Amino acid sequence: MSTTTAPEREAAAPPPAGLRPDWRALTTHPTAGPLAALVVACLFFTLQNDQFLSGGNLSLVVQQVMVVGTLALGQTLIILTAGIDLSCGAVMAFGTIVMAKLAADGTLPPYAAIAAGIGVCALFGLANGALVTYIKLPPFIVTLGMLNIAFALTHIYSAEQTITDLPGPLTALGQTFPLGRTDITYGSVLTIVLFLVLAYALSQTAWGKHTYALGNSPDVARLTGIRTTRLRLGIYTLAGLIYGIAALLLVSRTGVGDPKAGQTDNLDAITAVVIGGTSLFGGRGVVIGTLVGALLVGVFRNGLQLMGVGSIYQTLITGGLVILAVTVDQFSRRKASR
Template sequence: MTTRVSPSEFILRTPAIGPAIALVVAVVVFGLTTDTFFNVDNLSLVVQQSLVIGTLALGQTLVILTAGIDLANAAIAVLSTLLIAKLTINGTDAPIALVVGIVAAALIGAVTGGLVTGLRLPPFIVTLGLLTIVTAASRLYAQGQSFPVTDPTLGWLGTTQYLFGQIEVTYGMAVMLAMFVGLWYALTKTAWGKHVYAVGNDPEAARLSGIHVRRTVLSVYVVAGLCYGIAAWQALGRVPNADPNAFQLGNLDSITAVVIGGTSLFGGRGSVLGTLVGALIVAVLRSGLTQAGIDNLYQDVATGALVIAAVAVDRFSRGRQR
């Protein structure tokens, strides 16, 4: 006998549904209350503005799915941009500098995962410490300077094309979409993805079922580091300048996108599709409120309220499922 599921229960069991509805509502509201929101160029700009935070949030999603958190992700991306830009200025071929920057981000992810799994330290404490260390390292490396990027390889993700002759798109959009699709497949269609969810739900039960918990968590931090390295490339495509003071709130914005997208801070529940929607919600909210003439401080209030509401819904849905 088939059990009927009410619409409210379906929404609670499918984390990405609620954020998708919220995104549609936000787009419609801002489209009706402002004169320029539905402009094709503006909608393209909204998507472009979500690229770096969306890519950071992709790595953050993997970490949060294992019941961890990464406060250093934006700082890692900034250090990666500085490595790439300064190496190029000093004569290193741009593709090699790019690989060095991305690999460096992955190595920092491996160090983070090693500390979390090897010493069994709380992810919050480990990444808080690394946030301080990486931020200081970036400023020491930059010596108070920013580094302009002129090489076309480093700015390639910002290259603009026109879809149907009207819609402005960049290669960065395509790369981010490909990353989301690839990690969606990895999380939903592979054994590794099932292990990630299992570890986030109950690491002890996962261990007893034969899953190598430490190896899984370590791999998550390495893949997340790769995402942060690619976010650095995205950043150089958006703004061709490596600045040690960039993305100071990028870690919080990425967590906001993940939580609004329906991924549980308690681990084991969520999706990269929801994170993509969450990143778009943040970008739509900021763009729409700006066009409506709302002060930036009130925009932060609205974003914070959304985060609290998302966590409250997650707690409620988990209580309903028990």
């Protein structure tokens, strides 16, 4: 016979389900882990260096994130379809040179030069999509080849020269406005708007649902009536267009057309997407997670730099974060399939 009293039994009983914290939902949500890691990283670097939370430093982090984050936004769309784009950084770099050179030489008016640079990036996306969709080449191989092509064209077209004296429209997004004690660039606002628009499109429109379906199973998506060929081609083209916007943001941030700038940002973009919870196997992830991932990468690089950690060790730590994120994704997929 039990000797516990009624008050003791009530105290030992678990709280009602509605009052218990849903830890399982928290850990399985793709954005929860990266968001928690971002908070912990900010707290850690704040304790390590008093300058981390200063307005000037936070503004620098945001400016760094706006380029990689926009690049990662296009990368997210492709990874959601179980593809990958290794060429995004090189394509963006070529876009910067096209718009900067056309504008600086007076070949085109500034706004037309911007449109040409963005259009060239969209054409690269279209070419990637056509090769993947119609010829059935693996995205890894296609975009690896495009990376080399874009890299070579960047250096050929620029003649290895940095392009300066750019007209105002090309650098306008690099201008800042005060927000409290922090200066925010107009380009950062554009990046946030792009993320919000894509977040809405993926979660609230038929196009978004079709994109997730394509990533989960192309065959099933096709059998349900989704035009998978046209959808995939459109996604790659849209990703290229977003790379073009990232090219404009890069020019506006640096104030020049540098053929060496952004060439390796493809790695940071893929890192942001994976850390943000988007699965490399496709069909799972949200673009807001990509934004959190980009912020996490930016915070880590900035915080480690303030601590005096060399850039090579920053790369080492970032690589470890990628492996950790993919490992967590793999385990979560295995658990979900049981």
